[in-house]
Amino acid sequence: MPEPRNSNSPPRLFVQNFLRLDQCKELEFILKSSSTVGYRPHVFSTTLSHLIATNCPQLILPLVPIREMLKEKVEEFFGCDFELCIEFTGLISWAKGASIGWHSDDNREYLKHRDFTAVCYLNSHGESFRGGLFHFKDGELQTVVPSAGDLLIYTADSNNIHSVEEVTDGERLTLTLWFSRNSTHDEDMKLISRLSQIYLNEESCRSFFPFPAPASSNMYLFSREQSFHEEFGINICFARLLVLGFSIYSSSDENLLEERCDILLKPLKLTRSDKLLSYEFSNILHALQVVQYYLWKSGDLPRPESTLSWGKVTELSHPQKEKVDKLKLALIKDHKLAWETFGFRCHESTELQDFNWACFSVAITAWEDYTSEKHKDLIRSLPHWINYQSIFCASFDTV
Ligand SMILES: O=C(O)CCC(=O)C(=O)O
Numbered sequence: 001m002p003e004p005r006n007s008n009s010p011p012r013l014f015v016q017n018f019l020r021l022d023q024c025k026e027l028e029f030i031l032k033s034s035s036t037v038g039y040r041p042h043v044f045s046t047t048l049s050h051l052i053a054t055n056c057p058q059l060i061l062p063l064v065p066i067r068e069m070l071k072e073k074v075e076e077f078f079g080c081d082f083e084l085c086i087e088f089t090g091l092i093s094w095a096k097g098a099s100i101g102w103h104s105d106d107n108r109e110y111l112k113h114r115d116f117t118a119v120c121y122l123n124s125h126g127e128s129f130r131g132g133l134f135h136f137k138d139g140e141l142q143t144v145v146p147s148a149g150d151l152l153i154y155t156a157d158s159n160n161i162h163s164v165e166e167v168t169d170g171e172r173l174t175l176t177l178w179f180s181r182n183s184t185h186d187e188d189m190k191l192i193s194r195l196s197q198i199y200l201n202e203e204s205c206r207s208f209f210p211f212p213a214p215a216s217s218n219m220y221l222f223s224r225e226q227s228f229h230e231e232f233g234i235n236i237c238f239a240r241l242l243v244l245g246f247s248i249y250s251s252s253d254e255n256l257l258e259e260r261c262d263i264l265l266k267p268l269k270l271t272r273s274d275k276l277l278s279y280e281f282s283n284i285l286h287a288l289q290v291v292q293y294y295l296w297k298s299g300d301l302p303r304p305e306s307t308l309s310w311g312k313v314t315e316l317s318h319p320q321k322e323k324v325d326k327l328k329l330a331l332i333k334d335h336k337l338a339w340e341t342f343g344f345r346c347h348e349s350t351e352l353q354d355f356n357w358a359c360f361s362v363a364i365t366a367w368e369d370y371t372s373e374k375h376k377d378l379i380r381s382l383p384h385w386i387n388y389q390s391i392f393c394a395s396f397d398t399v
C-alpha cells in the first residue's frame with residue numbers, strides 16, 4: 001500500500017532501492033554504449049526508438065520488466081490502475097555542466113498530455129558524480145540526493161516545480177519515464193509499429209546478428225558552444241573510448257579522412273598502450289558497445305587460462321601509430337572537453353587498471369552471446385507485443 005500522504009503536500013513519492021544494483025549496471029551499459037548528444041547542453045541520452053534505429057532493438061529487453069514495474073508503481077500510488085500509458089522512456093546522462101532550472105514537466109503546450117514522471121537514479125552522488133542534487137521548490141521532501149536504485153515519482157504539473165543543480169564532475173545517470181492518461185501518446189504503439197515493419201516483412205532479419213549501426217555523425221558531435229561544426233568539439237563515441245584508455249586504428253584508405261567520409265561507419269580495430277588487437281569491429285558503435293560490456297562484466301567473466309596467441313595482439317608499427325594519431329586528431333578537436341565530460345576527477349578510475357587483452361577477447365565473445373540471447377527474446381516477444389499492442393514481459397513457458 002502507498003504511504004499515506006499529507007493532504008497539503010504535493011503528490012510525490014520517493015522509494016529507496018527500487019531497482020537492484022545489477023539492473024542499474026545493465027542500464028548504465030546500454031546508456032553509455034548508445035547515447036547521443038541530448039536535448040539539453042551537456043546531456044546525453046538514448047531512447048527506445050533510437051535503439052531500434054541503430055540496430056540494437058534487443059537492448060530494449062532489459063528495460064521491459066523495469067518499465068512494467070514503474071507503471072504499476074505510479075498507477076498504484078496515484079490511484080489510476082490500468083489508466084496510464086508510457087509516453088517516453090529515456091536513459092539520460094547529465095555530464096559536467098548539465099543542469100535544469102525550476103520547471104514542471106508539462107510546462108509546454110506540446111507537453112500538456114504528460115501526467116506523471118518517474119526518475120530512477122542509476123548511479124550515486126559522491127561515488128560517480130558531484131553536484132546534480134534534485135530540489136522541489138516547496139512542500140515535503142525538498143532535496144533528493146541521487147543514489148543508485150532509488151526512485152522518485154511525482155505529478156508532472158505545477159504542483160511539483162523542481163530543478164537539478166549543475167553537475168560539477170562525472171556523469172549523473174537516470175532512467176526517466178513520463179506517463180499519460182491519453183493513449184494517443186502511447187510510446188509502445190509507435191515502437192511496435194517500427195519493430196513490426198523491420199521484422200515481419202523480412203524473414204531474413206530474424207536470423208541476422210544485430211551489429212550496432214551508428215546514427216548520423218552529427219548526433220555524436222559535441223562541443224562547448226553546441227555549435228555543430230566539425231572543426232570543434234568531440235565525437236562522443238570516440239571520446240568515451242579515449243577516456244578509458246583506448247584508441248582506434250582503421251585500415252581504410254587514409255583519403256577517406258581527407259574526403260570527410262564517415263570513417264566511423266567503417267570497420268576498425270582497437271589499440272591500447274601501443275598494442276593493436278587484430279579483431280575487426282564493424283564500426284565504432286560496435287567497438288564502444290563491447291568495451292562498455294567489458295566494463296560491466298569484467299568481474300564476472302571466466303578468466304582465460306592463457307594469454308592471447310601470437311598475432312592476435314601486436315605492437316603498433318610506426319606508420320600504424322601515425323594513422324592512430326591522425327584519426328584521434330580528426331575526431332577529438334578538444335581533448336580537454338573529452339576528459340572533462342567523460343572522466344571523473346574525484347578519484348582515479350580503477351575500472352581498467354588490470355586490463356588484459358585475453359580477458360577482453362573473452363568479453364567480445366560473451367557480448368555476442370548476450371546480444372544473440374536478447375535478440376532471440378525479442379523475436380519471441382514481438383508477436384505477443386503486436387497482439388496486445390503493448391510491450392510487456394511475455395512468458396514463453398508454453399510451446
Ligand atoms: O534527473 C532528474 O532528477 C530530474 C530531471 C528533470 O527534471 C527533467 O528531465 O525534466
Ligand SMILES: [Fe+2]
Nearest residue numbers: 103104105162
Ligand atoms: Fe523535470
